[in-house]
Amino acid sequence: MKQRIVIGALLVECNHFGGIPTDLNSFKRTQYITGQDVLEIADGTLGGYYDVLSPRAGDIEVIPTIAATACPGGPVTTRAYSAIKQQILTGISEAISEGPVAGVLLALHGAAAVDGIPDLEGDLLESVRDLIGADVALVATLDLHAYMTEQMVSNSDVLVAWDTYPHRDAFETGQRGATALLDIVDGNLIPCMAMGITPVLVGAINGTTEGEGPFADTMRLAKRIEKRDDVYMTSAFLVHPYLDAPNMGGGGLVITNDDPDLACELATEITEYYWSRRHDLEPELIGVESAIERSLAHDGCVVLVETSDCCGGGAAGDSVQLLPHLMALTADIHSVIPVVDAHVAAECHKHSVGDEIMIEIGFRHDPDWGDPVPVCGTIIQLNDGVFTYRGGIWDRCEGHMGSSAVIKVGGVHVCVATHPTYEWCGEQYDAFEIDVSQMKIIVAKNPMNYGMAFSDYSDLMMVLDTRGPTPATCRHLPFQRITRPAFPWQDDFDEHNKVLTNC
Ligand SMILES: [Zn+2]
Incomplete structure (x- = not known):
């Protein structure tokens, strides 16, 4: 049998x-x-x-x-x-x-x-x-x-x-x-x-x-x-x-x-x-203003890592903390940033490529972490947000961002998706038909895979000290139920190893 x-x-x-x-x-x-x-x-x-x-x-x-x-x-x-x-x-x-x-x-x-x-x-x-x-x-x-x-x-x-x-x-x-x-x-x-x-x-x-x-x-x-x-x-x-x-x-x-x-x-x-x-x-972090300054002084493409808004860690992907900083740069400085905002994606799809749009974007799904940003730009891309993973645990599976759009605001390419998706190796930017090799600043919203995705284009990657549900350091998250003492809040304490067993 x-x-x-x-x-x-x-x-x-x-x-x-x-x-x-x-x-x-x-x-x-x-x-x-x-x-x-x-x-x-x-x-x-x-x-x-x-x-x-x-x-x-x-x-x-x-x-x-x-x-x-x-x-x-x-x-x-x-x-x-x-x-x-x-x-x-x-x-x-x-x-x-x-x-x-x-x-x-x-x-x-x-x-x-x-x-x-x-x-x-x-x-x-x-x-x-x-x-x-x-x-x-x-x-x-x-x-x-x-x-x-x-x-x-x-x-x-x-x-x-x-x-x-x-x-x-x-x-x-x-x-x-x-x-x-x-x-x-x-x-x-x-x-x-x-x-x-x-x-x-x-x-x-x-x-x-x-x-x-x-x-x-x-x-x-x-x-x-x-x-x-x-x-x-x-x-x-x-x-x-x-x-x-x-x-x-x-x-x-x-x-x-x-x-x-x-x-x-x-x-x-x-x-x-x-x-x-x-x-x-514990990581080394840099503030947003300093990171933008260093980016402008750097000869070549820079990756700004906003890990605090990582869809792969459960965040909504709707942070626009960096957007005003990018929009403040001159239009010849090309940058790209992903934002999940179902409302903005739907509004874009009521228009055609080439149309102007004025709309508030960001922090729509998880408003605890910031305020929306008003943008006025041109819709340069509309698509269905479907892509295929090139590795990782969903290798060769389809990813679904839902209705998606790119709004160009000055030099900023705002890639808007309806749904959050896991970032493996830049598949989302490819789906948006963004040529990252032409960007001065690439925003990546994950703590690890950005290296795999963008190291061919950039030799300067900075991890930002930003707020959100998936930050680079846990120090400032409002934990209530974890057992303390715990690192990084406490450091030297004796009882730091507990063994669980099934035998
Ligand atoms: Zn994992």
């Missing part, structure tokens, strides 16, 4: 300080696939699952439920979560009613929240565990920006995260998760998982896993430990810091084959190392 494995995906990153609520339409714009069609997904994490599971088709049956992923945003609405959770739980229940289930394999993010539930994944994993019982294997793949909680760790057998940031290894992480599940099902692994957490809340500016850097070094340590014969698997986490929830922090996860003491010891080693690099994780 075949071993039966149920799979599903609910992957989204949420933000408690801003952004647009993540509703069912947010998922439907990105990925919302049910039933047997889930088995057709060839890329990303689920593609990695099938790559491992398909060769075992003779003795493994894969039972799909749902694949739901969305651009980061505000917390998932109760209605959307209930609908997706129900699809997963009903799929598992129906599978159980037809015969024994050997395992459940879920592609999650780890930093999703629901209205009233700060830890979506913990809630989901506990519900799945309640349904399948203690003896059925439960494995979940995560983003390395997961908010790791007791509820997640205690209810799963194996948790495994991407090893890369920028996130290039969704497929490989899927392979690792599926391999772990098969090892448990085949009786080769009794997973003992320990997760060290240290209360370090930092933005992702210095969080790359490539080249030199504090998190790259942490990841390398974790991967060195993974090579040991007595270690099964490791991950390192830099928590998505824009959730206001208890016991937030990053650190190391170690899975051994039935050796709890070793798992705890090595998870502590990774986590202590991560703690030791906390000061290196």
Whole structure:
């Protein structure tokens, strides 16, 4: 008789300080696939699952439920979560009613929240565990920006995260998760998982896993430990810091084959190392005025990084903090800035290319962070906002900005979208037909991928000290529910490493 494995995906990153609520339409714009069609997904994490599971088709049956992923945003609405959770739980229940289930394999993010539930994944994993019982294997793949909680760790057998940031290894992480599940099902692994957490809340500016850097070094340590014969698997986490929830922090996860003491010891080693690099994780920032001055003095193109309005971190993408500064420059200084503003996009689409438009733009979806800016410019582009990702976790998937337009105000190209989308490698500016090589100033609204997107055009990139729901430093965010002491508000304190375990 075949071993039966149920799979599903609910992957989204949420933000408690801003952004647009993540509703069912947010998922439907990105990925919302049910039933047997889930088995057709060839890329990303689920593609990695099938790559491992398909060769075992003779003795493994894969039972799909749902694949739901969305651009980061505000917390998932109760209605959307209930609908997706129900699809997963009903799929598992129906599978159980037809015969024994050997395992459940879920592609999650780890930093999703629901209205009233700060830890979506913990809630989901506990519900799945309640349904399948203690003896059925439960494995979940995560983003390395997961908010790791007791509820997640205690209810799963194996948790495994991407090893890369920028996130290039969704497929490989899927392979690792599926391999772990098969090892448990085949009786080769009794997973003992320990997760060290240290209360370090930092933005992702210095969080790359490539080249030199504090998190790259942490990841390398974790991967060195993974090579040991007595270690099964490791991950390192830099928590998505824009959730206001208890016991937030990053650190190391170690899975051994039935050796709890070793798992705890090595998870502590990774986590202590991560703690030791906390000061290196805080970024160097520059004020907007100084950045504009330096830009004008610089010979060549400059990237201004407004990470505080990062759609990929859950912000609405509607900040216009930089716009007045760009509009104040002479018209021969060409610049480009993205702004999500559904109203302005719709108004532009009532016009034609070449028309003049006078309108207030920005801070429409998340008005807590600033005021709209009046603009008077020419519509130079109207389109449907569809593009194709060239990498990352949505590699080759379509992205949907909705009705989109470019308004030219002096030398400023204001790229207006209806919906926020994740920025990978400049796909949005390409969709707007912006030739970034002709720009003096490129505004990028993400903390990491801008390097990948624009390093061919610019040798000066400055991270701005601006306000918003995804700032470069967490120092000024109005946290209420995090557990303190925590870095960067407090520094030297003894109790900075807590270990969660499932064994
Ligand atoms: Zn991430």
